[in-house]
Amino acid sequence: FNKNFAGVVIILCENGLGSGAIINESGYVLTNSHVLQGSKEVEVLLYGADSLDEAKHIATVVKDSPIKDLALLKIIDPKHKLDVINISIVEPQPGDEAHAIGHPNGEIWSYTKGYVSQVRYDYTWQYSKNNKMFATVLQIQTPINPGSSGGPLLNNHGNLIGINSFAASDLQTMNFAISVEEIIKFLGGKS
16 A cells, blocks of 8 residues: 555644545545635645655645535645545445555554444534534544544555544544545545
């Protein structure tokens, strides 16, 4: 999965960082809405750059769905060719292996592996009392932590099957990713 690292960005916001997946060569990046904290513009860092100046780019918010916890960014004037993570057209099933890349607790470009435990249709959750989310999610045993939010969940072919989003606060091995079904709908049926 080393080839997928270059398709993952760090998203820097006012109060922290998150992850994102580059989904096409024009610089579109998929992440969680909650990572953006309401920002219309964020900084992203690309993998493998020789310097911070080369890695750092500005990205604008193109589309945001707080209720589905998905957002689409556009990197402004990428300085070099971007590596892309392809979106799977096959929905994962319970028992499928799942691979995550993100930046948990600031440990940048970390890889973890686990399994899809279940697909949860029309699932509801919230990050605070004022924001309720509603989407089809993948319940995963793959470890994720703060900073992993917005990063890609991948199948064995390295294709995107979800966006890592949240963990059950009282259960360490129960984590959730927005499903590829929701991602395709959010993107308008195409990537």
